[in-house]
Amino acid sequence: MDRQMVMVGFLQAQNCTNIPASWRHPESRTDFTTPEYYQEIARVLEAGKFHLAFFDDRLAMPDRYGNDHAHTVEYGIRCVKMDPVPVMMAMAAVTTRLGLGATGSTTYYEPFHIARTFATIDHMTHGRAAWNVVTSVNDGEALNMGRAEHIEHDLRYDRADEFMEIVLGHWDSWDDDALIVDKKSGRFADPKKVRRLDYNGQYYHSRGPFTVPRSEQGHPVIIQAGQSGRGKRFAGRWAEVVFSSGGIAPRAKEIYASLREEAENCGRDPNLVSICNAITIVAGESKTDAEDKMAEIEKLPLEIDQLSLLAEGVNFDFANRDLEAPLTDAELASFSGMLTIRDSVIRASGKKNPSTRDFININHRGKVTDAVVGGPKEVSDALEEMFVGRACDGFVVAATHIPGAYADFVRYVIPELQRRGLYHRDYAGATLRENLGLPVPAIGAWK
Numbered sequence: 108m109d110r111q112m113v114m115v116g117f118l119q120a121q122n123c124t125n126i127p128a129s130w131r132h133p134e135s136r137t138d139f140t141t142p143e144y145y146q147e148i149a150r151v152l153e154a155g156k157f158h159l160a161f162f163d164d165r166l167a168m169p170d171r172y173g174n175d176h177a178h179t180v181e182y183g184i185r186c187v188k189m190d191p192v193p194v195m196m197a198m199a200a201v202t203t204r205l206g207l208g209a210t211g212s213t214t215y216y217e218p219f220h221i222a223r224t225f226a227t228i229d230h231m232t233h234g235r236a237a238w239n240v241v242t243s244v245n246d247g248e249a250l251n252m253g254r255a256e257h258i259e260h261d262l263r264y265d266r267a268d269e270f271m272e273i274v275l276g277h278w279d280s281w282d283d284d285a286l287i288v289d290k291k292s293g294r295f296a297d298p299k300k301v302r303r304l305d306y307n308g309q310y311y312h313s314r315g316p317f318t319v320p321r322s323e324q325g326h327p328v329i330i331q332a333g334q335s336g337r338g339k340r341f342a343g344r345w346a347e348v349v350f351s352s353g354g355i356a357p358r359a360k361e362i363y364a365s366l367r368e369e370a371e372n373c374g375r376d377p378n379l380v381s382i383c384n385a386i387t388i389v390a391g392e393s394k395t396d397a398e399d400k401m402a403e404i405e406k407l408p409l410e411i412d413q414l415s416l417l418a419e420g421v422n423f424d425f426a427n428r429d430l431e432a433p434l435t436d437a438e439l440a441s442f443s444g445m446l447t448i449r450d451s452v453i454r455a456s457g458k459k460n461p462s463t464r465d466f467i468n469i470n471h472r473g474k475v476t477d478a479v480v481g482g483p484k485e486v487s488d489a490l491e492e493m494f495v496g497r498a499c500d501g502f503v504v505a506a507t508h509i510p511g512a513y514a515d516f517v518r519y520v521i522p523e524l525q526r527r528g529l530y531h532r533d534y535a536g537a538t539l540r541e542n543l544g545l546p547v548p549a550i551g552a553w554k
């Protein structure tokens with residue numbers, strides 16, 4: 108079989124996994140501020156031939172709930188958030204093939220800064236870098252970054268389009284053969300092959316010339332995870348890897364088809380875009396073994412974890428209101444950030460005005476609701492069905508605890524996927540693009 112699954116580790120440079128309660132898991136490592144912690148994850152993922160280790164990021168701890176961080180730090184609800192870039196570099200030092208990706212915000216960083224940071228990482232990893240483009244989520248981030256409130260949703264994406272033109276423009280401003288470095292002639296680089304960008308947009312300006320030459324894979328791989336209509340259009344234009352929250356939901360196939368259509372609408376080949384669904388996997392030696400592990404994990408989450416992460420996600424304070432009372436039209440209209448959370452709860456509850464309780468029951472933030480639980484056969488069957496049935500091209504695998512969840516997946520499931528011919532037995536090459544089957548982009552190919 109030609110088409111093979113893409114595997115991404117869904118990591119955080121923080122005190123827990125996607126599940127805030129994971130730090131309380133009996134087998135969780137607690138040295139999450141050390142390089143050794145991340146290096147162990149890197150080694151496990153590379154042993155499992157993962158294409159990419161990806162760090163999500165947010166520029167604030169969740170404190171929208173009750174406008175207070177007391178509960179966040181008390182219960183360890185993603186309250187530690189280190190900068191993912193240096194963390195990723197600690198992982199680069201102990202790996203040679205694993206791709207390394209991190210989130211960088213278009214709303215709170217400057218395009219020149221992002222372009223330079225990720226181009227540098229691409230050199231330092233010999234072409235293994237990826238950048239996840241996010242427009243960020245909430246007011247907490249705005250307040251930490253010198254703004255009063257988060258910018259409106261679609262405007263964030265309009266600004267992000269310009270941001271991309273600058274980043275890619277800078278990455279393309281050195282020709283591949285611009286460097287000469289000839290000590291005899293004294294010529295360092297060919298000035299005809301290094302250009303200024305001179306970008307003047309509505310929101311951003313950047314002159315150049317850029318200060319980092321092109322890397323082995325041309326430039327870092329672009330990841331995007333927009334779930335809204337505007338977000339998907341943005342992904343269609345720019346993304347080479349798309350993260351979808353479609354998971355294992357029946358709608359995943361629709362989401363997959365619509366994301367591919369967005370790429371086609373932009374004149375791009377959808378087969379050069381890998382759509383990876385976020386998924387939590389609890390793998391064991393057998394189905395019973397995995398179910399026992401799941402039972403252990405289900406004991407961990409607290410209701411406050413969910414309330415806190417929901418408040419963070421939709422930028423709305425659920426505190427001091429009756430959990431059972433329907434949210435008013437005005438309250439629902441005031442939600443911002445991840446609006447797909449609101450829309451999916453309205454759809455799944457069948458209510459125009461769902462209550463906070465509906466949000467808790469339907470949305471999975473903070474707990475594990477839709478994990479794939481099983482031994483090698485059950486997990487592989489589920490992944491195969493989604494992959495072959497065109498619900499995705501691969502998976503962003505979230506862990507229930509670190510490092511055990513990845514170690515179990517690599518030990519029990521990866522060999523079975525390889526046996527079925529669904530997953531590569533080894534890396535195809537040295538760069539992330541080679542391993543994802545993506546060509547080195549020609550200068551200006553994105554235009």
Ligand SMILES: Cc1cc2nc3c(=O)[nH]c(=O)nc-3n(C[C@H](O)[C@H](O)[C@H](O)COP(=O)(O)O)c2cc1C
Nearest residue numbers: 163164210241243332333334335338350351352385
């Ligand atoms: C796998 C995955 C990873 C994501 N990582 C981040 C992240 O690191 N930081 C962030 O602010 N948002 C992250 N998001 C959220 C998306 O970037 C996006 O903001 C969200 O899905 C809402 O979509 P919209 O902006 O199109 O409404 C992630 C989403 C998914 C599915």
